[in-house]
Amino acid sequence: MIKYADLSNQVYEQLKAMILSNQYEPGQKLLQEKIAAQLGVSRTPLHKAFQMLENEYLVESIPRRGIYVKKVDYNQIYDAFECREALESVAARRLAENHTSEQIDLLKGFFTPFMNANIDINVDKYRKADELFHKQIMIMSGNSILGRLEVISNILVRTYQKGLVRPVSETLHEHFEIIDAIATGNGDLAAEMIAKHSRAARANIQQMLSK
Amino acid sequence: MIKYADLSNQVYEQLKAMILSNQYEPGQKLLQEKIAAQLGVSRTPLHKAFQMLENEYLVESIPRRGIYVKKVDYNQIYDAFECREALESVAARRLAENHTSEQIDLLKGFFTPFMNANIDINVDKYRKADELFHKQIMIMSGNSILGRLEVISNILVRTYQKGLVRPVSETLHEHFEIIDAIATGNGDLAAEMIAKHSRAARANIQQMLSK
DNA sequence: TCGCTGTTTTTTGTATACAAAAGTATCAAT
DNA sequence: ATTGATACTTTTGTATACAAAAAACAGCGA
Structure with missing residues (x-):
C-alpha cells in the first residue's frame, strides 16, 4: 500500500503526534481556523483528519460546538x-x-x-x-x-x-x-x-x- | 448523548444502510458528485461520511482514485x-x-x-x-x-x-x-x-x- | 486490429465564500 | 452589583469554485 501525500493524512499524522505528545491539553478545544492557519492548509482537509482522530478516540466532536481533545479517564x-x-x-x-x-x-x-x-x-x-x-x-x-x-x-x-x-x-x-x-x-x-x-x-x- | 441533525451523519447512516443491504455492489465505485446529487447535498459533508465508513471497513479510499465499496473476502x-x-x-x-x-x-x-x-x-x-x-x-x-x-x-x-x-x-x-x-x-x-x-x-x- | 500518443472530459482534492449557530460584550434596569 | 436583553463577533457547517490528477477518447501509424 502506497502512502499518498494527501493533506488530510498529513494533518492527521501531525495532530495525532501532537495530541499523543501532550502538546494539546486534554479537554482543549481545537479551533479549526487556527490549526488550519498553523499548518498552512484550509479547513477542508481538516474535517477528514478530525474524523480519523475521533475514530481513534483521540478527539471528541460536539456538533456545532467544536472538536475537543479527549480526556483520558x-x-x-x-x-x-x-x-x-x-x-x-x-x-x-x-x-x-x-x-x-x-x-x-x-x-x-x-x-x-x-x-x-x-x-x-x-x-x-x-x-x-x-x-x-x-x-x-x-x-x-x-x-x-x-x-x-x-x-x-x-x-x-x-x-x-x-x-x-x-x-x-x-x-x-x-x-x-x-x-x-x-x-x-x-x-x-x-x-x-x-x-x-x-x-x-x-x-x-x-x-x-x-x- | 444527543444525536445532532448533522448532514455528514445523515449521509453516513444512509450510505451504511445502502451498503449493508447490498444496494451498492461490492467493489463498486462511489462517485461523489453523483451521490451528493442523489442525496441533495454538496460533496463537503460526504467526505466526513466516507471517512466514517472507511473506519468501519465498509468502503476503501484509494487516494486520487475514489471510494470503493469494500469487497467482503x-x-x-x-x-x-x-x-x-x-x-x-x-x-x-x-x-x-x-x-x-x-x-x-x-x-x-x-x-x-x-x-x-x-x-x-x-x-x-x-x-x-x-x-x-x-x-x-x-x-x-x-x-x-x-x-x-x-x-x-x-x-x-x-x-x-x-x-x-x-x-x-x-x-x-x-x-x-x-x-x-x-x-x-x-x-x-x-x-x-x-x-x-x-x-x-x-x-x-x-x-x-x-x- | 492493435497499440501508442496527445487532447478532452471527468473526477478528485483543496481553497474560498456564505449562512446559521454559538459565544461574547455592552448596556439598561432593578 | 447582578441579571437580562440586545447587538456584535467568532466559529462552525455547508456550498460553491478552482486547480490538478486520472480516466476516457480520438487520431495516427504499424
Whole structure:
C-alpha cells in the first residue's frame, strides 16, 4: 500500500503526534481556523483528519460546538486494556503457530539494546520499544483487523503519559518470555504469556480506579 | 448523548444502510458528485461520511482514485470472527459478573418469538435478532470500547449476505444457553459458552476458505 | 486490429465564500 | 452589583469554485 501525500493524512499524522505528545491539553478545544492557519492548509482537509482522530478516540466532536481533545479517564484505559488482553492473545497465538525466524529476530531486536546496557535504561526509549513490540505482534499476526485497531495502541501511549507503567525490571524479561513462547510455536502458551503480561498492567490501573 | 441533525451523519447512516443491504455492489465505485446529487447535498459533508465508513471497513479510499465499496473476502470475515470471539468473551464475562434481571429479560426477548412459533421461522427476522443480541451484549458489558467497535458487527451483517449462517436449530438453543450462563453470574462459563458459539461459526468460514 | 500518443472530459482534492449557530460584550434596569 | 436583553463577533457547517490528477477518447501509424 502506497502512502499518498494527501493533506488530510498529513494533518492527521501531525495532530495525532501532537495530541499523543501532550502538546494539546486534554479537554482543549481545537479551533479549526487556527490549526488550519498553523499548518498552512484550509479547513477542508481538516474535517477528514478530525474524523480519523475521533475514530481513534483521540478527539471528541460536539456538533456545532467544536472538536475537543479527549480526556483520558482511567475507566476507559482499563476497558482498553481488557480488550487488548483478549486481542493480543489472539495475535500471539496466531503468530506462534505461523511465524518466521526473521520475525522473532525483529521482536527480540526491540529489547536487546536494553539487555546489554546493564545500567541506566532510557525510559522513553524503552516505552517506544514497548509500543512498537505490541503493535508489531498485532501486525505480524496476519489478522487483517488486529493490525488496524488503532484504539488499542493509542490508549497504550496515553497510559504512558499518566505514568501508569510497570518497572522495567518486571516487564523486560516478560517480553522475552513472550517472544520465546511464540518462537516455540506453542500457541496456547504464547497467548497465556501475553495475557498475563497485560493482566499485570491492568491490575495497576484497577488500583488507580479503586483510590 | 444527543444525536445532532448533522448532514455528514445523515449521509453516513444512509450510505451504511445502502451498503449493508447490498444496494451498492461490492467493489463498486462511489462517485461523489453523483451521490451528493442523489442525496441533495454538496460533496463537503460526504467526505466526513466516507471517512466514517472507511473506519468501519465498509468502503476503501484509494487516494486520487475514489471510494470503493469494500469487497467482503472470506479471509477478512474469518479474521473478524476471530476478534469477535475474543471480544465477546470479555463482554459476556463482564456482563455475567454484573447485570440486572431486566438485562437478562431483554436478551431473552430477542429470541422468545422464535421459541413459541414452533413452525416456519422467519429467517430474516431471526438474523436481525441475532445481530441485535450480539451487539447488545457488547453494549451492556459496560466496557466503553466494546460497544463502539462497529467493525465487528458490520462484518457479521455482511456474513449474512454471504449466507454463511448456521441452522437455527443449532444456534437458537445456544443463545439461551449463553443467556443462562450470564444469568447465573458465572463469568468463566458465560465467556466459554459464547466463545464456543462463535467458534462454530468460524469453523464454517474456515471450510469455505479451504475450498 | 492493435497499440501508442496527445487532447478532452471527468473526477478528485483543496481553497474560498456564505449562512446559521454559538459565544461574547455592552448596556439598561432593578 | 447582578441579571437580562440586545447587538456584535467568532466559529462552525455547508456550498460553491478552482486547480490538478486520472480516466476516457480520438487520431495516427504499424
